[in-house]
Amino acid sequence: MAPRVWVVEDDVHNFELVDFLLSEAGFEIVQAATAFELRALLAGPTAPDLVLMDMQLPGATGLDLVAELRADQQHQGAVVVALTAQAMRGDRERFLAAGCDDYISKPIDTATFVETLRTILARGRTHRDGD
Ligand code: MN
Numbered sequence: 290m291a292p293r294v295w296v297v298e299d300d301v302h303n304f305e306l307v308d309f310l311l312s313e314a315g316f317e318i319v320q321a322a323t324a325f326e327l328r329a330l331l332a333g334p335t336a337p338d339l340v341l342m343d344m345q346l347p348g349a350t351g352l353d354l355v356a357e358l359r360a361d362q363q364h365q366g367a368v369v370v371a372l373t374a375q376a377m378r379g380d381r382e383r384f385l386a387a388g389c390d391d392y393i394s395k396p397i398d399t400a401t402f403v404e405t406l407r408t409i410l411a412r413g414r415t416h417r418d419g420d
Pocket residue numbers: 298299300343344345346347
């Protein structure tokens with residue numbers, strides 16, 4: 290079955306690039322461009338296999354949104370990958386502590402993006418509450 294991916298991204302160009310790469314690879318894409326749209330998805334009946342989370346959104350930090358997602362029993366199984374333009378020392382630890390399983394730096398490397406996500410998905414959840 291096609292992996293179901295929520296792409297939480299407010300930048301239209303970045304979203305289009307991710308949408309293009311993942312659609313071509315057979316993934317099923319749903320976009321949330323705002324915290325409001327993500328919260329609507331969280332409240333809905335569908336659980337994603339993978340969440341790509343832009344860490345810079347208007348109105349909310351990615352870290353807060355990951356915490357909201359992880360607080361929802363329905364979304365414990367989702368693999369969450371942070372997308373970040375500002376990977377700095379210590380970010381990886383902060384992302385993982387917040388409930389992310391991995392992160393990918395922007396700008397996206399189109400040559401490796403899909404394969405990287407497949408590898409992360411195959412590995413599954415690495416975050417566990419209390420880690
Ligand atoms: Mn953004």
